Amino acid sequence: MNPNKQQELLDQFKLRHTTCRLDVVAFFLSKKFAIAHIDLEHAFKHQFDRVTLYRTLKTFLEKGIIHKVLDDEGTPKYALCPSACAHLHHHHHDHVHFKCNVCGHTTCVEDIFIPQITLPQGFKVEEKNLLLSGVCPNCSK
Amino acid sequence: MNPNKQQELLDQFKLRHTTCRLDVVAFFLSKKFAIAHIDLEHAFKHQFDRVTLYRTLKTFLEKGIIHKVLDDEGTPKYALCPSACAHLHHHHHDHVHFKCNVCGHTTCVEDIFIPQITLPQGFKVEEKNLLLSGVCPNCSK
DNA sequence: GTTTATGCAAATTCTTTGCAATACT
DNA sequence: AGTATTGCAAAGAATTTGCATAAAC
Numbered sequence: 001m002n003p004n005k006q007q008e009l010l011d012q013f014k015l016r017h018t019t020c021r022l023d024v025v026a027f028f029l030s031k032k033f034a035i036a037h038i039d040l041e042h043a044f045k046h047q048f049d050r051v052t053l054y055r056t057l058k059t060f061l062e063k064g065i066i067h068k069v070l071d072d073e074g075t076p077k078y079a080l081c082p083s084a085c086a087h088l089h090h091h092h093h094d095h096v097h098f099k100c101n102v103c104g105h106t107t108c109v110e111d112i113f114i115p116q117i118t119l120p121q122g123f124k125v126e127e128k129n130l131l132l133s134g135v136c137p138n139c140s141k
Numbered sequence: 142m143n144p145n146k147q148q149e150l151l152d153q154f155k156l157r158h159t160t161c162r163l164d165v166v167a168f169f170l171s172k173k174f175a176i177a178h179i180d181l182e183h184a185f186k187h188q189f190d191r192v193t194l195y196r197t198l199k200t201f202l203e204k205g206i207i208h209k210v211l212d213d214e215g216t217p218k219y220a221l222c223p224s225a226c227a228h229l230h231h232h233h234h235d236h237v238h239f240k241c242n243v244c245g246h247t248t249c250v251e252d253i254f255i256p257q258i259t260l261p262q263g264f265k266v267e268e269k270n271l272l273l274s275g276v277c278p279n280c281s282k
Numbered sequence: 283g284t285t286t287a288t289g290c291a292a293a294t295t296c297t298t299t300g301c302a303a304t305a306c307t
Numbered sequence: 308a309g310t311a312t313t314g315c316a317a318a319g320a321a322t323t324t325g326c327a328t329a330a331a332c
Contacts, residue, residue: 016305016306016307016310016311016312017306017307018305018306018311018312018313019305020312020313021312037296037297038296048313048314049313049314049315050296050297051297051298051299051313051314051315052312052313052314054296054297054298055298055312055313056312059312068213070211070212070213070272071211072209072211072270074215074216074217074296074321074322075215075296076215096258096260098260098264101267109260109261109264111261112258112259112260112261114271115256115258117237117253117255117256117271117273118253119237119239119250119253119273120250120252120253120278121278122277122278122281123239123250123273123275123276123277123278123281124275124276124281125273125274125275126242126274126275126276127273127274127275128271128272128273128274129211129213129271129272129273129274130255130258130269130270130271130272131211131269131270131271131272132258132260132264132266132268132269132270133266133267133268133269133270134264134265134266134267134268135264135265135267136263136264137261137262137263137264140263140264140265157285157286157287157330157331157332158331158332159286159287159288159330159331160330161287161288162287178321178322179321189288189289190288190289190290191321191322192288192289192290192322192323192324193287193288193289195321195322195323196287196288196323197287200287215296215297215321216321
């Protein structure tokens, strides 16, 4: 991976380059599945404070560098926004998410989009979120 | 509504008829949107303990009388299982959920089903969960 | 009478806030 | 230098656990 990818991302979103942010972005880039706060806490137990990690996620979410990935668990998970939406203010995450019941990871299936759904009269749809669950290619081998 | 519907449901799932369970089932039956623990706490503040309500939800979920509804908030919400899946061990909640950003309620849109999605080779899909959000008919009037 | 559910107290876990010290540009 | 970020302490929520009492069957 390009060693400057983290820096580029922070630049792009007008965020200061701090050690914590660089490391967290690198962590997101290195994992292809959605990340929860607890994952960061485990990964950076001795490097950064719990609170800083909460604030980093919050900032990243507000700036749009990451998006929330819905999951059937309690805690929210996040993933980097695909480059397609990275520059837009109005994000469109109309891709499918897949939760593997074996490894527990939730991944973005970015090349599959959510089909058009027609709801009964009166509903105004603004966002779509499709979570499929089952067994991922890795675990079904 | 049939006044014995609560009793029937508890019978059906082999649960003892306690005041708390009867009242919580009745509450679920009376609301057409998904319920969080906090909703029960508000509704039954002076009648049942917070802990009892947690345990009631847990039991109902384990027995399959309710299911978890996806939401973009932190706290989990639950809804009664539609009768179609109530008797099965292997639940299939392949209907659409709609979250209204105005009133905040998440409802099951039971007559709309999730279309077939073909994932890349290797994925085994077991469950589908589609959450649409926007404005519900009530709030868009 | 035996088993299961409840209430209360308390422990854990999760998340947020305030503020002084530090790092970034 | 000026502004934003971090770490620590502490507050506030949310959720779980243990155990004695009470209710269900």
